[in-house]
Amino acid sequence: MAMQLRNRLRLVLLAGVMATLFIVDTVTNYEVAAAVFYTIIILTAAPLLTRRTLILLATLCMALTALSFVLTHKGNLPTGLANMSVSIIAIVMTTWLILKMDAARQDAQDAQAKLMRVARIKGLEGLTTSIAHEINQPLAAIVTSGNACSHWLAHDPPNLDRARQALERIVHDAGRASTIVARIRSLSRGEAPHKTVFTFNDAVQEIIGVSRGEMERHGITLELELPPDQPPVHADRVQIQQVIGNLLLNAIEAIISSTNPVRTIHMASDVRGNVLRLSIRDSGVGIPAGIRNHLFETFWTTKEDGMGIGLSISRTLVEANGGQISAEPVEPWGALFCFTVPVAQQDQHQ
Amino acid sequence: MTDDCVVYVIDDDSSVRAALEDLLASVGIRVLAFDTTTAFLTHGMEDVPGCLVLDVRMPGQSGIDFHRSMAGLGINLPVIFITGHGDIPMGVDAIKHGAIEFLTKPFNDQTLLDAIQNGISMDQERRRTKAEGLALHTLWSSLSAGEQDVARLVVRGLLNKQIAAELNVSEITVKIRRAQVMRKMDAQTLPDLVRLTEKLALSS
Numbered sequence: 001m002a003m004q005l006r007n008r009l010r011l012v013l014l015a016g017v018m019a020t021l022f023i024v025d026t027v028t029n030y031e032v033a034a035a036v037f038y039t040i041i042i043l044t045a046a047p048l049l050t051r052r053t054l055i056l057l058a059t060l061c062m063a064l065t066a067l068s069f070v071l072t073h074k075g076n077l078p079t080g081l082a083n084m085s086v087s088i089i090a091i092v093m094t095t096w097l098i099l100k101m102d103a104a105r106q107d108a109q110d111a112q113a114k115l116m117r118v119a120r121i122k123g124l125e126g127l128t129t130s131i132a133h134e135i136n137q138p139l140a141a142i143v144t145s146g147n148a149c150s151h152w153l154a155h156d157p158p159n160l161d162r163a164r165q166a167l168e169r170i171v172h173d174a175g176r177a178s179t180i181v182a183r184i185r186s187l188s189r190g191e192a193p194h195k196t197v198f199t200f201n202d203a204v205q206e207i208i209g210v211s212r213g214e215m216e217r218h219g220i221t222l223e224l225e226l227p228p229d230q231p232p233v234h235a236d237r238v239q240i241q242q243v244i245g246n247l248l249l250n251a252i253e254a255i256i257s258s259t260n261p262v263r264t265i266h267m268a269s270d271v272r273g274n275v276l277r278l279s280i281r282d283s284g285v286g287i288p289a290g291i292r293n294h295l296f297e298t299f300w301t302t303k304e305d306g307m308g309i310g311l312s313i314s315r316t317l318v319e320a321n322g323g324q325i326s327a328e329p330v331e332p333w334g335a336l337f338c339f340t341v342p343v344a345q346q347d348q349h350q
Numbered sequence: 351m352t353d354d355c356v357v358y359v360i361d362d363d364s365s366v367r368a369a370l371e372d373l374l375a376s377v378g379i380r381v382l383a384f385d386t387t388t389a390f391l392t393h394g395m396e397d398v399p400g401c402l403v404l405d406v407r408m409p410g411q412s413g414i415d416f417h418r419s420m421a422g423l424g425i426n427l428p429v430i431f432i433t434g435h436g437d438i439p440m441g442v443d444a445i446k447h448g449a450i451e452f453l454t455k456p457f458n459d460q461t462l463l464d465a466i467q468n469g470i471s472m473d474q475e476r477r478r479t480k481a482e483g484l485a486l487h488t489l490w491s492s493l494s495a496g497e498q499d500v501a502r503l504v505v506r507g508l509l510n511k512q513i514a515a516e517l518n519v520s521e522i523t524v525k526i527r528r529a530q531v532m533r534k535m536d537a538q539t540l541p542d543l544v545r546l547t548e549k550l551a552l553s554s
Contacts, residue, residue: 140455141365147459151376
């Protein structure tokens with residue numbers, strides 16, 4: 001809300017500058033090319049506007065330049081004509097360059113996002129394959145030795161010596177399997193959180209920044225309730241951002257796969273005692289009854305191409321940072337995901 | 351069938367190797383286990399019926415690659431694949447290339463033992479056919495050229511008179527050669543001879 005207000009204020013201010021420019025351009029001689037400064041307006045306003053409004057603004061600037069030319073009657077007419085042309089060309093060029101740059105930036109962002117996702121999925125695929133292989137070796141040995149053992153015991157008379165040897169191998173291989181499991185667990189636990197004190201809403205805004213393109217593409221409206229003046233939090237900024245990104249991506253995907261004409265994501269942060277809570281509510285497909293209890297389990301997914309790790313990783317990260325994560329369906333549609341982060345204590349401020 | 355046959359196991363994992371050796375030993379099957387395909391090739395094969403239990407994923411040459419190269423190396427052993435992480439396309443591919451079974455670790459021992467019995471029977475059958483073919487060839491080459499000509503026409507159902515006309519010899523000669531063929535090929539009746547020559551055609 002605060003952000004939108006600030007943007008609106010900036011636009012009003014720019015309109016004022018624009019009016020002043022128009023007056024200066026009109027009252028001064030033809031020789032004074034004040035209209036060139038419209039490019040500054042366009043450059044300043046560009047980040048706040050969509051493509052279409054930017055083009056509209058440029059057209060308006062050109063129209064004003066032409067109007068000034070018509071209204072001005074002082075000075076050398078050919079110079080005035082030349083100055084007007086130069087101004088208009090400058091406006092067109094500036095606008096065109098901005099649009100080009102924007103498109104390039106968008107492309108770069110898309111490519112990066114895609115790459116990150118692919119790298120993540122590919123990495124995990126490779127990981128699960130090798131985990132399965134690693135674990136299955138001792139398991140196969142254990143099962144086979146177990147079978148051999150019962151064969152030895154079934155002999156008449158039972159071959160106790162060989163049976164005992166088989167049992168010893170089983171114990172050894174079980175130990176090996178549990179070593180592998182321990183190694184995987186330490187792997188998935190990842191690095192210990194690197195906690196710092198930071199402004200929570202800034203971290204949220206950064207993630208929104210990278211996801212905005214995705215939301216716009218799918219016609220999703222984002223409602224934000226991120227009040228300023230919240231106390232800073234103490235957590236691993238990158239890990240918390242991973243969680244926000246994960247939840248936001250889930251919300252976007254839930255909306256994409258829903259037929260609901262309402263396409264909104266509502267994000268709000270509020271302070272609750274000594275924690276700060278972020279809630280993300282979407283108007284998507286929601287949480288089917290009966291799967292709520294499985295939501296945060298590893299390898300549990302309802303998505304066709306899902307791995308079932310996003311939410312489980314999110315929970316691990318939130319808990320590693322001293323917070324909690326929860327999910328619930330919302331009436332009449334959609335889902336609500338919340339997680340908390342501890343507010344920084346006085347002695348943690350540096 | 352278990353007394354004179356051998357199962358070759360190639361798996362890089364020593365636990366799996368030890369367990370398989372023990373399992374097969376416990377049901378009285380002789381095992382030779384190797385950690386790489388190279389070690390197996392260096393050791394060589396015994397001249398007894400057998401089959402090969404092959405791990406898919408191994409450092410160095412993979413089981414799948416080795417399976418493909420076996421025909422070129424003149425190894426005709428039936429192959430049973432075992433794998434720690436098998437997917438369906440891989441299994442289908444292996445079966446298409448002639449593997450008799452594709453088992454995912456950890457596997458059921460009975461399934462493996464059945465596959466091994468099956469593999470050994472197949473190898474016994476293959477060896478028997480091969481030996482029979484060889485023996486039959488020896489018998490066939492003991493026939494003189496004239497006798498072979500008569501034999502070919504006899505099994506086509508021609509009468510002695512017709513054979514004599516065809517080969518441009520007397521009917522008496524045909525009768526003598528025919529008797530020789532039956533004796534040398536150890537055939538009691540005409541259908542016997544037909545069956546033997548059919549086998550010859552198959553194995554030649």
